Amino acid sequence: MNLIVKLLFLALSLTPAMTLLTWDGGVAWPLFGGITLLFDLNPVPGFFLLLLALGAPLVALPMLRGPRDEPAYALYALLLLGMQLLLLAGDFIGFFVGWEIMTWSSYLLLLRSPRTNLEGAQSYILFNLASAFLLLAGMLVFYSFTGDFRIHAVTGLNTLQQLSLLTLFGLAFLIKVGALPLHLWVPRSYDQAPDVFSAFLSALMSKMGIYALILLLTLFPEGLAGLFGQFLKGPAAGYVLAWIGVITSIVATFKAISQEDMKRLLAYSSIAQVGYIVTAIGVGSSLAIGGALFHSLVHTLVKLLLFIAIAGIVLQTGHRRFIDLGQLIGRMPISFFGVLIGIIGLAGMPPLPGFASKYLIYVSLLEAHWLLLLAAMILSSTAAFVYCYKLIYGPFLGHANSPEARVATEAPWQYLVPQIVLMGLLVALGIFPGWAIEILIDPVLTALGMTPIGAPAWGQLATAYGGYDGVVLMSVFATVFVLVTAIFFLLRGRMRQAGSPYDLSYAGEVPTAETPLHYGAGLGRELRRIPLVGWILSHSTQGFYAGLVRQTQAAAGLLSGLYSGNPQTWILLAVLILAATLTVQTLTGA
């Protein structure tokens, strides 16, 4: 029975893949009053459906561990259903239906974690509902302009109308991708969600916001360029969006560096990475959108890998803070490789595809002559190395700082299988960046009416500004890696083994086993001394939203004073209003 339920759940998690492979022909579902929901598979959402199809079973597998949890399985299936509806929808109503099912089912899944507190849950649902209601408002405005809910390019709108659509939809989707300053819910929810589910939130649900932003571009005949003309060589309206993305990524990167908790670090890193994608969407050229799509793909794989690896560590040790972990490299080698591959992808270093995608975005910024943005993005991208380092150092190197970390064993197979699959995919994409461009991304660009990027060979990434050969690059790296490892193992016997983790060269006294000793944990504290970074780190939007909540509560308190329990007051009020209105009417003679 147990096994059947679990197998059934696994089968359900394959539904996005089934949809992707077996979809034929559109489906129309009449709702009422001439509203018909249209569902069909197009190249643009198809790309994101591919991400979902990849990610859903990989997240489902670790969810199967432990006693079976039918409500969670059911909610996960609902969530997948919602996301598929969203992606297949050809009209706004269907899109909204999918969006909302996704919102509330993920909220209910979030509640299943014992760590979720009231603030976390409330901020998640309220931000997401605010996003949904802005979307609904945008849809209705769109409908009032066109008399139609189908998603299509609208012509003949004046600037004010375009701007109102852009504001409503833009705000809705920026909340979803967690752009600054609308990101409050992201770190809280990624942190508090069930560990495996965080992978889903970060890797797949944030991509729905990206999909929606790309969809937004298709509403206007010339994309963002048609709105306020050009700035340098890119769209002026996109320039604002690009800055939102870059500022988001810079701030989030520094926030990530200063985190003490693995999942919070990944949450901020997720915000930062999605920030790059937002920037690329702002540029809006074919290279940029290609880069955005490629980076979405890479980010999905990387964040699935990292969150699942971290979930494995949390499962085995019960700790999530860097300060409690360490020295797991020998005990959890596969997870170590998972995190290693993950951070190389995250940092955008060659030979993994994170480099290819970031390269495309950089090139697109160059092409648009937005050099200031490029510099800012490189700043954030470089700073990201620090948190990547922290992520590998904290749990795996140094010395173990808790009894659990000293005895932990490798994560169970349900956690390892997805990691191995994801590592394989990342390496394969690193070897064949041209394949991803040609097979996955170019069809989307063609569907968006842009010039495809193209690739001379599957192994090559080529742009007008140069490119590289993934096969050669990967071979070089692999050779070097094999050589270094071989030399290490050959010479190992002759190297003096460290007697104990405390056998360090110290100027003063040598630490004992009781001395907490951990390099990675405090990393990022010194950042506070840097003027601008210090300011960023010491400020957050939390106070603003807390104030908003307080003010609303105070207003509610004031209003609830009206609802007194005294019938005399009720009647007096009714009579007074009658008298007052009559007096006013007689006086004005209306």
Added chain:
Amino acid sequence: MTLHFTPVWFIAVPLLLAFLSPLWVRLRLLMPILLGAHVALFALALSWIPTVRVAPLLETIVIAPPLGIHLHLDAVSLLLVALFNVAGAVVSAFLWLSHAEPHLRGRPAFILILLLIAGSSGMVLTGDIFNLYVFLEIVGVSAYALTALRRDKQALEAGLKYLIVGSVAAIFILFAIVLLYLQTGQLNLAALARDFGHIPAPMQALIGLLMLIGLAIKAELFPFNFWVPDIYRGADPEITALFSGVLVKAFLFVLFHLVFLLLADPAVARTWLMALGATTMLVAEAVALRQQDLRRMLAYSSLGQVGLITLALGFASEATTAGALFHMVNHTLIKLLLFLLTALMLRRFLSVRLADLQGLGRAMPLAAGLFVLGALAVLGLPPLSGFASKLWILKGFAEAQVFWPIALILLAALLEAGYYFRWIKVFYAPEPPVTAGQAEGDWAYTPLLLIAGLLLLLGVAPFLLEDWFVQAAKALLGRGAFLESVLGVQP
């Protein structure tokens, strides 16, 4: 002898069954009869759909209108009567199948519930304004008595307060009716509608204002709804479900029926009614944020929805009216579900305060799940029916290029999410629940699951009832057709 079905049955059958209650007590059939009566009347209502589509059905009593009194069954009144009987059936099934307190299963409750449903149906069906007043009093008296049925301090206090405020409202309405009669010499609604325009303008305003205040008290509109939370808190949740599900809907209908009939151009009152609705909605949703008692929270939520319906009906376009009628149906179903769940929670936890319901999801998983479903529906999230009706309303506003109600409705929904999800979070808190009362059998959930199924069905396939709502909206707005059907065809 063939049975001749007429609209009078909606009123006569419950009254007759109530009179025969000693017999049912002896036969131990009280609860089956209560359920059976509502189910049968609902079936009867459904059987009339095709007839009413063609033309409204007039049931003359003694002499023809405008001199005699008559019942007027058109698409909208049929819709509401069917809805009331569904509500009656659900509540009676719940009382029958769950471990309800004895005072809710006894003869007084039986009689009063039948009277309440019959009176509400009467208010909706009648074509005569004095008759309307009579039904209004029947409904009022049974509601006061139902509130105080539990006979403890809280219930008695609530009953007394309800009696006071209800009587004051009735006086306002009676004044308006007297003035109308003095001015026109008519009591028939159609005749009044014909002659209302000839009354001098200041008098029109006075009558309108008296009527508006009286009905606004009854229909729970701000600033005349301060009594609501106290009454909803004091009465048993099963009874409150009927108040929120049936009573308010009947009064809202009467209010708008009169507005659309008496005013040749409803645009005169549009701003007033929409403003009333919008304030009711926003104030109630804001106040609900701070409520610590589930019954009070639901009372404010109910006020908020009433405000929304008023806002949509006040706009008086066909799309918003149809959407508002749909929302009325949804809101009745949702509030029945939520209040009956409250009853179950109250029996299990002996309190429905926020702090006492921690971890309810573990003690009563089905109840918590159904609560979530109801909350999602009331917030208007797909795929539940609340979404379809709210979308209909919003689409109506968007078609007319009026955007401020859209903004307010969405803001109110966000506020509403603020408190509903707070409760849901508490239900699923990791703390172990502290249950003091007894567990409920599975049978009690049958009517609730039925409602849940309906909410889902209407959300996924709202087109099933679309035609009925559109017809109902046309009937409610169709002043000319109403006048013609009553006055045009003199025998």
